Each structure stands twice: as C-alpha cells, then as structure tokens.
Amino acid sequence: MTAGGLLAGCDTDQVSLATNAKANQPVPPKLLAAMVEKDMDLQSPILVRLFKQEAELEVWKQARNGQFALLKTYPICRWSGDLGPKVREGDRQAPEGFYSINPGQMNPQSAYYLSFNTGYPNAFDKALGRTGSQLMVHGDCSSRGCYAMTDEQIAEIYSLGRESFFGGQKAFQLQAYPFKMTPVNMAKHRNNPNMAFWKMIKEGYDHFEVTRQEPRVDFCEKKYVFDAAKPADAKRDPVFDASAKCPAYVIPEDVASAVREKQAKDEAEYAKLVAKGTPVARMNTGIDGGMNKIFAAKIPEGSTGLSEGAEGTTLQMLAMAMAKAPGTIPGHVNPPKPNLEAAAAAPAPQEEPVVAVSAPAAGTRVATAAPAEKSQSGGFFSNLGRKMGMGTADTTATTPPPQATASVAPATTPPTAASRLKAAVTRFVPGHDKSKDAAKDAPKPAVTATKPAEPPKPDTRLAQTRPALKPSVSDGAADSGQMAGAAPVVSSNSFDSRFGAMK
DSSP states (O other), X not given: OBOOSOOTTTTOOBOXXXXXXXXXXXXXXHXXXXXXXXXXXXXXXXXXXXXXXXXXXXXXXXXXXXXXXXXXXXXXXXXXXXXXOOOSTTSOOOOOEEEEEOGGGEETBOTTSSEEEOOOSOHHHHHTTOOOOOOEEESTTOOSSSEEOOHXXXXXXXXXXXXHHHTTOSOEEEEEESSOOOHHHHHHTTTOTTXXXXXXXXXXXXXXXXXXSOOOEEEETTEEEESOBOOTTOSSOOOOOTTSOOOSOBOOHHHHHHXXXXXXXXXXXXXXXXXXXXXXXXXXXXXXXXXXXXXXXXXXXXXXXXXXXXXXXXXXXXXXXXXXXXXXXXXXXXXXXXXXXXXXHSOOOOOOOEXXXXXTTXXXXXXXXXXXXXXXXXSHHHHHHHHTTOSOEEEEEEOOOTTOOTTSOOOOSOOOXXXXXXXXXXXXXXXXXXXXXXXXXXXXXOOSSOOOOOOOOOOOSOOOXXXXXXXXXXXXSOTTXXXXXXXXXXXXXXXXXXXXXXX
C-alpha cells in the first residue's frame, strides 16, 4: 500500500508500509521491563498526548485491567507556530485537537528518519474550512508545522505504535493540546482568543482523565462530541456529521457525572486564581514555536521559545545542561527565536552590569559583553557557559570620561570563563553575600614599576567533541532515551509481512 510522489508541508515523505529496517527495530528492553512492571502487554493498545507549552509527548498504554496508564514521557525537540490550532496551509501551526492514526499513516520511508501522519485535517477542521496536509510527528528535530523528536525518540514511539497494530488496534488516538488543561493554565491564558476552542477540547481531556479510557470522538454542528451513545429508546446508533445538526445522543451517566464533578472542581479553582489576580500569560510576539528545556540547555544561545523555560537557579540550569540528551541533536537544529523587529521596538531589558574595581581612589570601569574569541573558547567551562547563555562574550572595558587620571590602573586581564560562571551563580543563588566576593576579587592598586606582561599560555584543555549521529535503538540507552547501535535484522514477523494484505 504505497502513495507515490512528494508531499507538501514539513513532510516531503512517501507514505508506505514497505519493509524497512528502521521501522522494524524492536521495542527497547527497558521499555519492555516498564511494561511488565505496569502490568501491560507488548501489543496492547496505545494512546498519545502532546502538549505544546510543556513540549512533551506522552505515550499511554492499556494495562491488563483495561485502563490506560502512562508508559513514558518524551521531551519534544521542536514544534513550530504558536499556541492554538492550525487554520490554513502555510501558517506553520502544529495542529491541536483529536486525531486518529491508522497503519496507513505510519511512514517508514520518511525524510525525517521515521514519522507518522497526525491525520490533520479531521472532520471538525474540514467543517471550519481549515486547510493544510501531511502534518507529522517525526524525527530530525526540525519542524514546519509538525512535532519533531530526535531520531532515537521517534524510533521508540514508532515501535510502540507498530506493536499495537500487530496486537489488533485498528488506530491509536492522538490528542494534541496547547498545554496541560489545568485550572492554572486556563487562568493564565484566559484572554487568549482560542479559549473557546480550548474549553471544547478540554471536555475530551476531562473524559480521559476521569475514565482512563480512550474517549470516543464525534463531530456535529462544527463542534466536538465525546463518548456519545444512543438513547435508551433509540433503535440505532446516532449518525454524526460535522457540518449538520447533532442527532439525539446521550453520554453514559457514570462518565457524565465523573466529568461534571471534575469540571466543578476545576472551575472553582479557576475562579480563585482569577480572583487573586493570576497574571495573564505574556505575549511572545513573533516567536516561532518551542523546544523542551532539556534540548535548549544544550544548544548555544538555545531558547525554549513558547515552551516552558528552565526556571530556577543557575545551579539547576547547570545540572540540566550536563544531563544526557534524550537522543542525538542534529547540527542543523534551529531553536525558537523572537521576532527581531518586535524585540528592537521593545525596551531593552536591564541586566546587572559586571563592575571591575580598580584602585580605591580611582573611578570604576564598567565591563560590557562582546563575542568571545575562538582562542578563548576551547575549555570545559567556556563551552558549558555558552550552552547556559553565559560566557559567550569577551569583556571590553568602557573607559571613564577624559578627566580620568593616569593613576587609574587599566583592566589588563579579561575575566575567565570560570569567573563569569561564578559571577552568574552569585547573581542567581539566594542568600549569597556578593559584597564579600567583590572585596575578595577586587584588583589591588597598580604599582608604578611593573614587569612586562608575560605572553598568554596556550590553552591545553581538550575541546569537547560532538557525538556522532547514531539514529538507531539499543538497550544501552539511558532512561533519557539516548540510544546507539546498529539497526536489527528484520524478523520474519515484520511490519511488511503482517500488513501484506493491505498493499
């Protein structure tokens, strides 16, 4: 079953179920062990949830008690657009809503390692005249309206979907949200023009939260309907049309009552948050999408964009930067960046200057940041500083007005990467006495007769090297999702042979 030709949008792939070694990689043993621990079968059904603001993809799997449980959460490497649904072709929006993924949407021949089609537009999108096609979840950490993972991550997710089809699941549900639909997030975004749509899909979010069952999704009167069933006196199931009037239907009372109870609690909490003045989410004009903080911390000048940033002290950010990435980050990754014109029009942020204190009787010199030279950037702290947004600059001293006398000692030695990291930690760690550091680090008065400055010694520290791309799966990966090793031999019980009748 093959669809030829190149596809538009971020996908440029050929959809097929042909035999492919990447697509037939086994589920990693660590995930198998997690399934055993959570009482799940390898080929039981799955369900996927996506959250833009948190930049996370969740894979849920049905346990033997019939309910879905969270198997694993994957940080999203890159998503594009803004919070809100996709509306038209070319708007770079990643879709939001409920979609169904069947075997024909699995793409083992993707130009982005592996992928599956989200199924956008669904019947609801079409009823509203929304356009766009081939919006994918794929690898390569590059997005133009898609949800992009690392190659290692998509290999795992793909294998879980494949096994669910082998177990008899005809399609797995994909739920895509702007954020986790909690009262605090709803309060923060209460003025967003997409709120009416978000409240509608929150209904399905709530159905899943209270039942841990995949909600049935229908459409009528250009709206979503969840878990609809025929009335007691009806002779046949209701027939839904996204553009037509809703048929007579009911929601099972056990589900409806549980959802009402949850929504009442959510609305009460929402009202409290609004009443106490919870700030409305800041508008990030012109930023294209987001990136999970675990990836942003590892990219020079990386930014989380519209995703939740790396809040906390510099030490917490340092730990994140040193943690193992969940997969290979390609060299061409493009982190989210703000609209430069909008940023230029906005007032410049006030940052704490770095002050170099000279002789006690003299004035002070204020150090400003400028790009660092390559000859000074080879060390561990320097490289680490750049990933943290620190130490990416030289220090060029701005001299005082002409009336400054010759007794002022010039700043002859630029701060090292280690001192810059120390200064940043000092600014962020609460309770730290900066006055002691300033007194301790202040340069001593200049001496009239000075020795000629010695030439700088070459930096003998080893520069960090980038790991080779190894987009295959093995059990040697850490829990974070890093995988390496050769692709396995395709078994006779392959994706191709099991779906041969579909070709």
